[in-house]
Amino acid sequence: MNGNDETRALVTLRVHRFTPRAERNRSRSGSPFAKQSSPFGSSSARRPRGKQWVQDYELSVLPDTTILDCLLTIKRTQDPSLAFRYSCGHGMCGSDAVAVNGTPTLLCTAKVKDWATPDRQAAIDDDGFRKTASADDASPAPVQGGNSLGVIELAALPGFPVQRDLIADIDPMLEQIKRLKPYLQASGKLATTKDGNVDVFEYLQQPEQLAAYETLSNCIACGVCEGSCPVFAGGEAFIGPAALITASRFINDSRDTAADARMDAIDTADGIAACQSVRACSRQCPRGIDVGEEIWQLIAKVKERQ
Numbered sequence: 001m002n003g004n005d006e007t008r009a010l011v012t013l014r015v016h017r018f019t020p021r022a023e024r025n026r027s028r029s030g031s032p033f034a035k036q037s038s039p040f041g042s043s044s045a046r047r048p049r050g051k052q053w054v055q056d057y058e059l060s061v062l063p064d065t066t067i068l069d070c071l072l073t074i075k076r077t078q079d080p081s082l083a084f085r086y087s088c089g090h091g092m093c094g095s096d097a098v099a100v101n102g103t104p105t106l107l108c109t110a111k112v113k114d115w116a117t118p119d120r121q122a123a124i125d126d127d128g129f130r131k132t133a134s135a136d137d138a139s140p141a142p143v144q145g146g147n148s149l150g151v152i153e154l155a156a157l158p159g160f161p162v163q164r165d166l167i168a169d170i171d172p173m174l175e176q177i178k179r180l181k182p183y184l185q186a187s188g189k190l191a192t193t194k195d196g197n198v199d200v201f202e203y204l205q206q207p208e209q210l211a212a213y214e215t216l217s218n219c220i221a222c223g224v225c226e227g228s229c230p231v232f233a234g235g236e237a238f239i240g241p242a243a244l245i246t247a248s249r250f251i252n253d254s255r256d257t258a259a260d261a262r263m264d265a266i267d268t269a270d271g272i273a274a275c276q277s278v279r280a281c282s283r284q285c286p287r288g289i290d291v292g293e294e295i296w297q298l299i300a301k302v303k304e305r306q
């Protein structure tokens, strides 16, 4: 036995699985959760139908192992049919957001030791009642120690249609971001130098001008804030926090000359008016953006114009 073997322990990944039923002419546009018609999403799409079940996978891991690495091991050694999405593996691409114990987060940065909890299902007896604690087991089972780290529950990102197992269809969010024109809009012609080259100094900014949007430009469109938002994930017509962060990023950029049009685009019933300032969107942003605060400032900026 080497040093690693000594610190290994069992963890159970409890995965909410889904296999879609084949459907003809299924529309993929818009959010199937929107209750009202919205310029940002169509309510015509339906919830995908198919087979749903919960499957437990047990494996021996080091506590520092990421949940993504656990899933890769399961896929290689236990069940090649398990579906999940990832790309960079380092918190940069945003493709692997799922609900871990009900909390949206990235698989590649979530470590087993931070998410494993005592198995609540083991505390339910065969008749579906909570087992009565005896004097010996009155305190909760330790998360670490012994031979088991506990259970981690995984499900697809809330607020989006599930495509298969842990893969959510985030196209509705990407469409919303696209509608807000996520690129710099500078008016007029590019300034040129006397010899006809583009004047690269035209768009120089002061450090404080950069600071106004730099953090926001780190958004990787992972959808964690959208899955955390009870308004968006709850199915209300709302363009969502990720789209508002995109709008804010360009409104705050001194080089952009379309701020008014951008504010018009979000000054709608399903834009900033739909935000209920719950601020759940801020809790798990992997890029450290205080999403709720940024949206709050954005709302103030839009209202200042009125």
Ligand code: SF4
Pocket: 094, 218, 219, 220, 221, 222, 223, 224, 225, 226, 241, 242, 245, 284, 285, 286, 287, 288, 289, 291
């Ligand atoms: S604001 Fe943060 S949580 Fe929301 S999409 Fe961007 S990176 Fe993800």
Ligand code: FES
Pocket: 086, 087, 088, 089, 090, 091, 092, 093, 094, 095, 096, 106, 107, 108, 109
């Ligand atoms: S795999 Fe790219 S952010 Fe997790």
